Amino acid sequence: MMAFTPAALIFSVLTVTAYVIANFIYLRFRKTPLNPVITATVALVAILVLFDIPYATYMEGGDWVAAFLGPAVVALAVPLYKHRELLQKNLVPIAAGIFAGVIAGLVSGTLFTRWLGFTEELILTVLPKSLTTPVAMQVASTIGGIPSLAAVFVMVAGFTGILLGPYLLHLLNIDSPIGRGIGLGASAHGLGTAKAFEYGPEDASMSSVAMTLSAVLGALLSPLAAWLLL
Amino acid sequence: MKIVRIVLQLLVLYGFLLIGEAIQALLQLPMPGSIIGFLLLFSALLLKIYPLEWIDAGATFLLSFLSLYFIPATVGVVDYGPLFSGKGVLLLPIVVISTLITMGAAGFASQHIANRSAAQKEES
Numbered sequence: 001m002m003a004f005t006p007a008a009l010i011f012s013v014l015t016v017t018a019y020v021i022a023n024f025i026y027l028r029f030r031k032t033p034l035n036p037v038i039t040a041t042v043a044l045v046a047i048l049v050l051f052d053i054p055y056a057t058y059m060e061g062g063d064w065v066a067a068f069l070g071p072a073v074v075a076l077a078v079p080l081y082k083h084r085e086l087l088q089k090n091l092v093p094i095a096a097g098i099f100a101g102v103i104a105g106l107v108s109g110t111l112f113t114r115w116l117g118f119t120e121e122l123i124l125t126v127l128p129k130s131l132t133t134p135v136a137m138q139v140a141s142t143i144g145g146i147p148s149l150a151a152v153f154v155m156v157a158g159f160t161g162i163l164l165g166p167y168l169l170h171l172l173n174i175d176s177p178i179g180r181g182i183g184l185g186a187s188a189h190g191l192g193t194a195k196a197f198e199y200g201p202e203d204a205s206m207s208s209v210a211m212t213l214s215a216v217l218g219a220l221l222s223p224l225a226a227w228l229l230l
Numbered sequence: 231m232k233i234v235r236i237v238l239q240l241l242v243l244y245g246f247l248l249i250g251e252a253i254q255a256l257l258q259l260p261m262p263g264s265i266i267g268f269l270l271l272f273s274a275l276l277l278k279i280y281p282l283e284w285i286d287a288g289a290t291f292l293l294s295f296l297s298l299y300f301i302p303a304t305v306g307v308v309d310y311g312p313l314f315s316g317k318g319v320l321l322l323p324i325v326v327i328s329t330l331i332t333m334g335a336a337g338f339a340s341q342h343i344a345n346r347s348a349a350q351k352e353e354s
Contacts, residue, residue: 015305019298037297041304048308055309062302068292069299071243073264074250075289077272081282093344101336108328116320129325130332133300138262148306149313153325155304160329168330174337178344183337187329190296210336216265223260 002063011061018043032162035191037155069134073215076132080212086205093178094206098213101186105130106218106225120230121145128222129153132189135215139222154189161188162195181206186214232287239288246271 002008022036022043048058080087087094106127113123125145128136133154140150161184169180180199184192185207196207250267253259259266274280314322 015301016298019295019301037301037304040301041307044301044305045308048305055306058305059302062305066299066302068295070247070251070262070264070267071240072292072296072299073262074243074246074267074271075285075292077268077275078282078285078289079293080272081275084276090344092347093340096343097336097340100339101332104335105328105332108331109324112324112328113321116317116324118317118321122318122321126321126325126328130329133303134296135262135265137300137303138264142260142262146310148303149310151300151303152307152310153321156322156325157329157332160326161333164326164330165333168333169337172334172338174334174341176341176344179337179341182340183333186336187333192333214336216268219261219265 002067003060005060007057007060008064009061011058012064013061014047015040015044015062015065032159035155035159069137073134073138076212076215079208083205083209087209090178090206094182094209094213097178097182098186098210098217101130101182101210102214102217102221105187106221107229110225110229114229122149123230124226125149126153127226128218129157130187130189131215131218132211135219139219143223143226155191158188158191161192165192165195177202178206182210185210189215236288236291239285240292242285243267243271243288243292 018040019036022040025039026034026036044058047053048055109126109129110123113126118126121144124143125140127143127145128139128150131139131154133151136150136154137147139145141147165184165188169175169183174180174183177200181196181203184196184203188195189211193204193207193211196203246267247264248267250265250270251263253266254261254263271280271285275282275285310318
């Protein structure tokens with residue numbers, strides 16, 4: 001699957017370069033819409049469209065970069081392990097929040113898309129949107145959705161968490177580090193966790209734990225939800 | 231020597247991934263092999279079968295560029311432009327609303343139960 005072609009070299013280097021520049025821009029201005037994933041994606045899409053390069057050709061290089069996704073998902077075990085004391089001390093509320101969030105997300109996403117008459121493929125693509133991108137993409141491809149579109153919906157979910165999350169949390173009187181952290185991490189994954197940092201370190205730890213546990217539970221329950229609700 | 235340690239630990243992570251994928255294929259499980267690899271590594275750390283020091287540097291290094299690895303996939307939207315010019319644009323408000331429901335449910339449940347168990351502790 002992974003080829004040693006000139007295209008592979010050009011497009012893997014191009015992807016890394018776009019990412020480095022995008023990160024530099026983000027660190028310089030620190031504005032949410034300048035999220036490096038968004039700016040790097042827009043730049044790369046513009047290059048593909050401008051030079052009329054098919055996505056399949058780009059992916060000869062893209063595959064080399066994407067190959068790190070699998071090991072990165074495995075690596076998420078390390079930050080979770082480092083938070084094990086926090087997890088042990090708050091096991092019941094954390095578990096309750098994760099279960100409630102994952103089930104609410106799977107059920108509402110599936111039902112809304114079904115009610116509006118979308119195809120099964122698109123329903124299965126929306127399904128894993130609350131999971132962290134690498135897991136969401138792998139879940140989408142496992143259950144029959146479209147991984148690259150799933151990644152887009154994950155981004156939309158993340159930005160919803162960052163931009164509207166604080167208002168919702170305030171409205172629902174969710175004002176403790178555990179409530180805010182679990183809410184943000186379970187719904188808006190890594191982007192939500194970045195937002196949780198602004199509330200404080202305890203919110204951020206909770207959010208990081210919630211992100212990882214939601215990804216695992218979501219990966220386990222997504223096939224079941226697809227089977228039950230479709 | 232730090233770079234050698236990081237490279238070796240990245241290979242260990244890749245090994246966990248391969249084992250996870252093998253188990254997934256063998257048992258025909260409907261979940262990604264990477265999640266199985268994650269569960270194996272987390273269990274190995276918890277049970278002290280595998281020490282944190284032997285994986286920490288590699289995992290931290292790999293995760294510090296996490297968003298890079300999914301850029302090739304997000305670039306894939308280039309093939310789905312027409313979807314969002316039609317009915318597909320409705321998928322965006324669906325995702326927004328469903329995300330808010332998810333956040334509300336998760337945040338409310340965890341805070342409510344945390345407060346209740348704190349109140350119980352005070353009573354006893």
